[in-house]
Amino acid sequence: AQSVAQPEDQVNVAEGNPLTVKCTYSVSGNPYLFWYVQYPNRGLQFLLKYITGDNLVKGSYGFEAEFNKSQTSFHLKKPSALVSDSALYFCAVKSYGQNFVFGPGTRLSVLP
Amino acid sequence: DAGVIQSPRHEVTEMGQEVTLRCKPISGHDYLFWYRQTMMRGLELLIYFNNNVPIDDSGMPEDRFSAKMPNASFSTLKIQPSEPRDSAVYFCASSSWHGTEGSEQYFGPGTRLTVT
Numbered sequence: 001a002q003s004v005a006q007p008e009d010q011v012n013v014a015e016g017n018p019l020t021v022k023c024t025y026s027v028s029g030n031p032y033l034f035w036y037v038q039y040p041n042r043g044l045q046f047l048l049k050y051i052t053g054d055n056l057v058k059g060s061y062g063f064e065a066e067f068n069k070s071q072t073s074f075h076l077k078k079p080s081a082l083v084s085d086s087a088l089y090f091c092a093v094k095s096y097g098q099n100f101v102f103g104p105g106t107r108l109s110v111l112p
Numbered sequence: 113d114a115g116v117i118q119s120p121r122h123e124v125t126e127m128g129q130e131v132t133l134r135c136k137p138i139s140g141h142d143y144l145f146w147y148r149q150t151m152m153r154g155l156e157l158l159i160y161f162n163n164n165v166p167i168d169d170s171g172m173p174e175d176r177f178s179a180k181m182p183n184a185s186f187s188t189l190k191i192q193p194s195e196p197r198d199s200a201v202y203f204c205a206s207s208s209w210h211g212t213e214g215s216e217q218y219f220g221p222g223t224r225l226t227v228t
Contacts, residue, residue: 034216036219041221041222042221042222043116043203043205043219043220043221043222044155044203044205044217044219045219046216046217046218049216090155099157099160099168100145100157100217102154102155103154104154105154105155
C-alpha cells in the first residue's frame, strides 16, 4: 500500500529565510511525487512533480523539491520565503496502477 | 480555460435532505476525481472516472453517496439522505492522460457543505 507522511503539522519561518516542508513516502514501485498548495477557501493548486530524471525539480513561485530515493523523501524548498507563501501544503504520491494518496498537509506560516 | 468549475460553492441543508454537487472538468481531461476534505480525515478520494466510466468507488462512504458522469463535461455527486457528519468541503479534480502515470490533477474551488 502507498502512504505519505508529512511529519510536521506546522512550519514557521521568517520572511526572507529559506523554508523546507518535509515529505516521506512509501510505495511498492516507482514513485510519482507531487506537491500542491492550498490557500484559504481555495482548491489545491499544483506546484511541481517528480516523474523521472533529475532529482531536483523546479516548480511554480520559486519552489523546488528534491527527490531522494534512498531516504524515500521529497522535501519542498524555497530559498527565500515570502509572507504570501503562507498556506497549507500537501505532498502526494502515486505509483503504477494505484490511486493518488495525499499526505495530511503541513501549514506554513511565514512571519514578517 | 476556466479551470475546473464546481457549483454551488456553499450549501447549507437540513439533515435528511438530498444534496447534489456539480462539477465541470477542464475540457479535454478524461479523468475526473471527487474528494472530500475534513479536519479530522484530511483529503479523501471518494471516486474517480475515466472517460465517463467509474473506475474506483471504494472511497464512497456508504450507499447514501452516489456519483455520475453522464458526459465528458459534467459530473454530479449526490448525497441522499444527508447527515451532519457529511459536512465537509467536497472537491472535484480532473487530469489528462499523457501516456504516463505522472499527470497532475487540477482542482476546483470546492463546495463547502454544511448539514444541520
